[in-house]
Amino acid sequence: xxxxxxxxxxxxxxxxxxxxxxxxxxxxxxxxxxxxxxxxxxxxxxxxxxxxxxxxxxxxxxxxxxxxxxxxxxxxxxxxxxxxxxxxxxxxxxxxxxxxxxxxxxxxxxxxxxx
Numbered sequence: 001x002x003x004x005x006x007x008x009x010x011x012x013x014x015x016x017x018x019x020x021x022x023x024x025x026x027x028x029x030x031x032x033x034x035x036x037x038x039x040x041x042x043x044x045x046x047x048x049x050x051x052x053x054x055x056x057x058x059x060x061x062x063x064x065x066x067x068x069x070x071x072x073x074x075x076x077x078x079x080x081x082x083x084x085x086x087x088x089x090x091x092x093x094x095x096x097x098x099x100x101x102x103x104x105x106x107x108x109x110x111x112x113x114x115x
Contacts, residue, residue, distance in 0.1 A: 023072050023079070030055035031076070031083035033069045035062060035090050043089070056083070063090050063099070067106045 032055055034040055040059040047053060060069045066088055073086045092099050 023075050024058070025076055025080050026056045026082055027080075028054060028056040029083055030085045030087065031073050032057045032087045032089060033060050033066060033073065034058070034088075035060055039089065039091075063103065064106070066090070066103055067109075070107060 032043055034043060034057060037059050040057045043057045047055060047057075058069055058073075060066050070086060070088070073083060077083060088103060090099055090103060
């Protein structure tokens with residue numbers, strides 16, 4: 001597939017040229033998507049403290065927004081050839097298995113809709 005818009009992983013939101021202008025571009029090889037702003041600040045400060053700068057952190061604004069940010073990360077790769085790795089970091093809460101199933105379920109539904 002030569003064009004990003006031809007890739008089945010693109011949602012209509014990401015494929016829409018108006019929305020594509022709003023996709024934040026990253027030059028980093030690793031993209032970390034976390035739940036909230038406090039998580040983002042923590043992960044950024046952790047990297048600064050340990051002098052690790054090979055990653056960028058995006059806040060999803062809640063666990064239910066992971067698919068939208070993940071789509072934007074995939075779009076970023078197709079447009080910019082970066083990142084090569086996307087990590088999702090979420091609070092496990094009282095039931096880690098339920099949290100994992102929730103995130104996997106959200107991403108699976110999104111992928112099934114796109115293919």
